[in-house]
Amino acid sequence: MNKIPYGRQNITDEDIQAVVEVLKSDMLTQGPTIKKFEDHFADYIGAKYAVAVSNGTAALHISVLALGIKPGDKVITTPITFVASANCVKYCGGDVVFADIDPETYLLDINKVRELVESSPKGTYKGIIPVDFAGRANDLEEFRKLADEYDMWILEDSCHSPGGFFVDSDGKNQNCGNGNFADLAVFSFHPVKHIACGEGGMITTNDEELYKELNRLRSHGITKFDDVYLNSIEFANGGNSGETQYPGWYMEMQNLGYNYRLTDFQAALGLSQLNRADEGLVKRRAIAQTYLAAFQNQPFIKGQSGVIEGHAYHLYVIEVENRLELYEYLRTKDILAQIHYIPAHLMPYYKQFGWKEGDMPHAENYYKNCISLPMYPTLLKEELDFVINTIKEFYSKDLNV
Known part of the structure; x- marks a missing residue:
């Protein structure tokens, strides 16, 4: 695969x-x-x-x-x-x-x-x-x-x-x-x-x-000639001042x-x-439904995106125990899950303005547990099943210990 x-x-x-x-x-x-x-x-x-x-x-x-x-x-x-x-x-x-x-x-x-x-x-x-x-x-x-x-x-x-x-x-x-x-x-x-x-x-x-x-x-x-009406401009060709028509080449930086x-x-x-955006949404929501059913009531799940009315499912996020170990294990199986996102206030650039760990407890707790699973319309059923089964396998074998 x-x-x-x-x-x-x-x-x-x-x-x-x-x-x-x-x-x-x-x-x-x-x-x-x-x-x-x-x-x-x-x-x-x-x-x-x-x-x-x-x-x-x-x-x-x-x-x-x-x-x-x-x-x-x-x-x-x-x-x-x-x-x-x-x-x-x-x-x-x-x-x-x-x-x-x-x-x-x-x-x-x-x-x-x-x-x-x-x-x-x-x-x-x-x-x-x-x-x-x-x-x-x-x-x-x-x-x-x-x-x-x-x-x-x-x-x-x-x-x-x-x-x-x-x-x-x-x-x-x-x-x-x-x-x-x-x-x-x-x-x-x-x-x-x-x-x-x-x-x-x-x-x-x-x-x-x-x-x-x-x-x-x-x-x-820049505003092009067809977006403005000139006022009090003398053209190089000797045009009159005041409101006037203007040549097609005219534009001005406002x-x-x-x-x-x-x-x-x-x-x-x-x-x-x-033209096929809606078709992609249908497939994304079907994948979300499969993830939800597979992970519902699983003891290692702290939270998940679930199936929510109107959700466009760019990402499907689950919150889990031992996130780092799961992330690394999935990569050994060529499942390239991702993390979205390190809280922005903890980035070095923003920390210089006084933001620090503890300022956003919910965001920080989410980050410690979150992992984004494969989510795209061309994801095959066998690939989706493989992702789900690999995650369950990881926790059932206690590989995180």
Whole structure:
């Protein structure tokens, strides 16, 4: 049996043909396929607007910029996430404030967030970055109420959860990133994610002004001729001052932006993969159901992702005794399980700001026990069974002693 990773991309002949068609076209970057991918992704999520960028980290970076973050601004996020969720704040000179997770959901605990904002003067915190960790959606309706009360924005990190949803107070499914509660949401198209572009990211919103700002920020802060109306500019060809028409070559840099553009051939791959995104979700949820049934009531299980309505299952996490020994044993069997994540506040970079062990007890306890099992749509039944049986074998033989 081949090695079984925790995640794996699935590139089909249709994907390859879609990329080849763009490679044979006239436009390799910022061509028509980008806009088509953005429009189809916005429709899939249920948002009004989508902006494609070079990766999920770029999406986070220009999102906080568009939301107006300034040096010294405080933003709350979870320690159980890939560090980019916090780093985007530091890129802009802001201060990251971590709040602990709910040990039952592994998500940012809204009660801990409420404690932070209620114990400080109004305006102390500018925003919240909840992370849909492992594919489980945050209840953004409750976060929105808190954010509105304290004049904060919400940036939803949905990199793990395209196609995921939570159920609101009216019993309606609210898709991750649909813009009904978060000001902005970000997605990643890293190879192990639901939709793979090699690298790539997307930002969704229902706010037209934020949408326009994001388009500027991803491309050097430049606004092209068809996006602006000139005022009081004399053209080299002797044009009149005042409001005027302007030549097709005109563009202007309105603020400091970045080159965070996606290529057309990456967008073609993403668009092709988006066409079968729901099929992948069905398979991920079936795998989760198998894991749940296999590990339910097992004495070595301290916790597991379980089967939760709306979960997108980027990861399937179990909490176990003797995690390190299990991790190493699985690798001897070519099962490449992974750990998600070392708590961000315990990274050396963030410890320099005063964060230390003991600050986030639920996150730290989770980290000591967690392990992410293989989870991807092309995982074969015999591979899935092998993973489950190998884990049970490890504990039944007391190899951890």
